[in-house]
Amino acid sequence: MKTKFYLLAALSAMLFSCSSDDSSGDNSNNSGFQLPLTSNKFWTYKVHGQTGETRDSLYISGDTIIDSKTYKRFDVRNGLATGFYSNSLRNNGVREFDNKLLLSGDLSMGLGQNLPIALDLTLSDFIIFKKNATNGEALSLIENSVQQDFGGYPLTINYKLKSIGGESLAAYTSNGVNYTDVKTSKIVLRASITTVQTVMGFTVTIPIMQEQDVLVSTQYIANGIGVVYTKTDMQYQLNASIPITLPIPSSGSTTQEEFLDTHN
Numbered sequence: 461m462k463t464k465f466y467l468l469a470a471l472s473a474m475l476f477s478c479s480s481d482d483s484s485g486d487n488s489n490n491s492g493f494q495l496p497l498t499s500n501k502f503w504t505y506k507v508h509g510q511t512g513e514t515r516d517s518l519y520i521s522g523d524t525i526i527d528s529k530t531y532k533r534f535d536v537r538n539g540l541a542t543g544f545y546s547n548s549l550r551n552n553g554v555r556e557f558d559n560k561l562l563l564s565g566d567l568s569m570g571l572g573q574n575l576p577i578a579l580d581l582t583l584s585d586f587i588i589f590k591k592n593a594t595n596g597e598a599l600s601l602i603e604n605s606v607q608q609d610f611g612g613y614p615l616t617i618n619y620k621l622k623s624i625g626g627e628s629l630a631a632y633t634s635n636g637v638n639y640t641d642v643k644t645s646k647i648v649l650r651a652s653i654t655t656v657q658t659v660m661g662f663t664v665t666i667p668i669m670q671e672q673d674v675l676v677s678t679q680y681i682a683n684g685i686g687v688v689y690t691k692t693d694m695q696y697q698l699n700a701s702i703p704i705t706l707p708i709p710s711s712g713s714t715t716q717e718e719f720l721d722t723h724n
Contacts, residue, residue: 493591493641493683495561497532497554499523503686503723506635507543509716516546516718524553526564527584531555543718544677545690554588560599561589569621569649569675576669576696576708577617577651579606586623589645589681593625599645611707615668619651632680634689635719641683649675655704668706669698690718 502519517537524533531553541547552565562585569579587600602621607614626644633639652671657664677692695713698706 493643495556495681495686496684497556499532501724504721505543505546505690505718506721507716507718509542510714511542514542515721516541516543518546518549526553529555529564531564543690544692544716545679545687545718552583557585559591560587562586563588576653576698576706576712577619577674579619581621588623588647589643589679590625591643593643593645595625595627597625599623599625613655613657613704613706616654616656617651618653618671619649622648622650624648626678629680632682632688634680635721637688637720639682639685639688642688643681645679645681647675647677647679648673657704659703666702666704667699668702669696672696685720685723687718688720690716692716692718 497520499520499522502517505516505518507514507516518541519535519537520532521535522533524531532555533553534549534551536546536550539550541550548567548569549563552563552567555562555564564584564586565582567581567583569581581602583602586602590597590599593599600623603619605616605618607616609615624646626646629642629644631638631640632642650671650673651669653668655666655668657666674696675692675694677690679687680689682688693713693715695711697711698708700710
C-alpha cells in the first residue's frame with residue numbers, strides 16, 4: 461500500500477454506498493436487503509458543514525477494471541464534491557462479494573483545517589459495508605506509521621483506519637423522509653503523533669498527540685436505495701505541555717452531515 465501524508469490539507473475523504481451486480485457467495489442471510497448498483501444511477505446530497513450548505517451529485521458512470529476485477533465506477537458532477545462520503549467514492553470502484561461491499565482506488569483523507577493530519581492512500585478491496593455484520597463487528601483494518609517533516613519538526617504519525625459494522629433499524633427518518641430496513645456502518649481513523657528532539661544533549665521522544673479517534677463517520681444505508689445519511693465527526697486534542705510550537709490550534713472539532721435529497 462502506497463501511503464503519503466500531508467499536514468494541513470483540505471477536507472476530502474472516505475466511503476460508501478451500493479452493491480455490485482458482480483456478486484457471489486452466500487447471501488441467504490440478507491436476501492431481502494438489496495443495494496442496486498447499475499450504470500447511470502445517481503444520488504444528490506445536501507451537505508451541512510462549517511461552510512454552510514452545499515450540494516453533491518454522485519453517480520455511477522459505468523464499469524471499471526482494477527486488478528482484473530470488475531467494479532462500478534463512481535463519479536461526481538463537475539468533478540467537485542464537499543461531502544466526506546461523495547469525496548471518498550469519486551473516481552473509485554465498488555463491487556459486491558460474499559455479502560460485502562469492497563472499495564478499491566485512491567483515497568484521500570485530508571483533515572486539514574480541522575485536524576492536524578491528512579493522508580493519501582491506495583485501497584484494495586477494503587470492506588466498507590457487510591450486510592449481515594453484527595453491531596461493533598470489525599470489517600477491515602489498515603495500520604501504518606509514516607514520517608513527515610513539518611515546520612522543521614520530524615513527526616511520526618501512527619494511524620489505524622478501520623471499518624465497523626453497525627445497527628439494523630426497522631425504521632429511520634432523515635431529511636423528512638421515512639425509510640424502512642436501514643443498516644449502519646462506521647469508518648474510524650485513530651491516530652497519534654510524536655516527534656524526536658535533542659534536549660540538553662539527550663535525544664527524547666515527545667508525544668505531540670496521544671492516540672485518539674480523530675475521525676468517526678457513520679453511514680445509514682436503506683434497503684434498495686443506498687446511503688441516505690452520513691454523519692462525520694472530526695476532532696483532536698494535542699498535548700498541552702509539548703515544548704514546541706506548531707502552527708495549528710491545540711484542539712479542533714467539527715461535524716459534517718450529508719442528507720440524501722434525490723435519487724433514481
